[in-house]
Amino acid sequence: MGKELRIVLIEDDDVLRMGYQSLLSDVPDFIVINTYGSYDLAKKQLPADQPDVILLDIQMPGTNGIQALPVIKKALPHTNIIILTVFDSPELVFEALTMGAGGYLTKNSSAAKIIDAIREVSSGGGAMSTNVARIVMHSFQKNLNSPLTKRETEILEKIANGQTKSQIATELFIDPETVRSHVKNIYVKLDVNSKSEAIKTAKERKFI
Amino acid sequence: MGKELRIVLIEDDDVLRMGYQSLLSDVPDFIVINTYGSYDLAKKQLPADQPDVILLDIQMPGTNGIQALPVIKKALPHTNIIILTVFDSPELVFEALTMGAGGYLTKNSSAAKIIDAIREVSSGGGAMSTNVARIVMHSFQKNLNSPLTKRETEILEKIANGQTKSQIATELFIDPETVRSHVKNIYVKLDVNSKSEAIKTAKERKFI
């Protein structure tokens, strides 16, 4: 199934847009269907373009890339969208990923990386540049020097999932009073005195 | 600063271990300090080896890679660990990342990818093979067809953070009774009748 990949570029910088266009047009099985200087200019044409992959900038006149992302995803559910931007703040990265981006590349990415990424997302995969991967991986990392014991961490995680102490007690086959003891110790260790503060502090310090 | 990178391999398959060793030894600025068939065999030597990067298999006799990861991280906080394994289940990937892995490569990775990854994690970055990236990105993706309104989602997120209805009301500058109304609607839409069920269901279906 060596079908061509239909590609659309949405990028407001004329020079970059033309550069990417010529770059991608040189790839034998890539077809750059259309390029646009903004999402607002693109939106009426997109359904007709039927792109397999959209390379989407974030900073654009009018609707920005992050705002456009969920709208495009709803209109064209089978189109994979790769964010291609100079920005790599954690907030933007997470927002893009939650909104359904299939890839997130920063503009220092080499031609080969961009081409790889297009192929990758087209086959259902994910693609990120290394600085984005760093951000994403860092967000998973737990603090390995938590003051909480294994049991305390376990219980605090269940609390963070909205379970009450009695529910937790049932699940762990222990007495509700035992759960209470653990919770008291958690509060002392985290220097808080309520559920929500405990969750907030523990998340901030990556104990859970 | 073109300093050499000190590398240790922990991999139980003799053929693969030797293969990686010769592969990495050929890179000018890489020094393969030592290789081991298991973590249990490696643990006494590791402090003396002072590796910058450890390539760590998961499946091994004795202590497995996932179990070894936090132990190594605590003993050698400045060493970056790359998981190199045939397994790529979401559970293993998330566990490895939370335990402090700086990279996660599956064994179909090319030599160039492995070498890149070693350099990347050494400079504080992150590295994943594309199938791992897919898993990670998928975990961020929210369901764009949530039945919950923006306000309801906002409130459910705060509930999931352990906040009470009155705290939420204060934060949103609305009456606690309004929060209660929203919560009731959320329960109806999700077909649940408690906080914990709502959080569980919403997370499963990726509404929050």
Add this chain to the structure above:
DNA sequence: ATAATATCCCCCAAATTGGGGGATAGCTTT
């Protein structure tokens, strides 16, 4: 052996929860 951990117990007042029953205003869709 001293400390930490995990387990269990009692008392009590205040807050929270979930289930009922409503209402109103604004906005969109038909």
Add this chain to the structure above:
DNA sequence: AAAGCTATCCCCCAATTTGGGGGATATTAT
């Protein structure tokens, strides 16, 4: 214009949960 959805506010009530006190005991680690 009517119907529907959304966001906002209001009342009642019983049951549960919470957080702050005070403890105890057995196992595990250091």
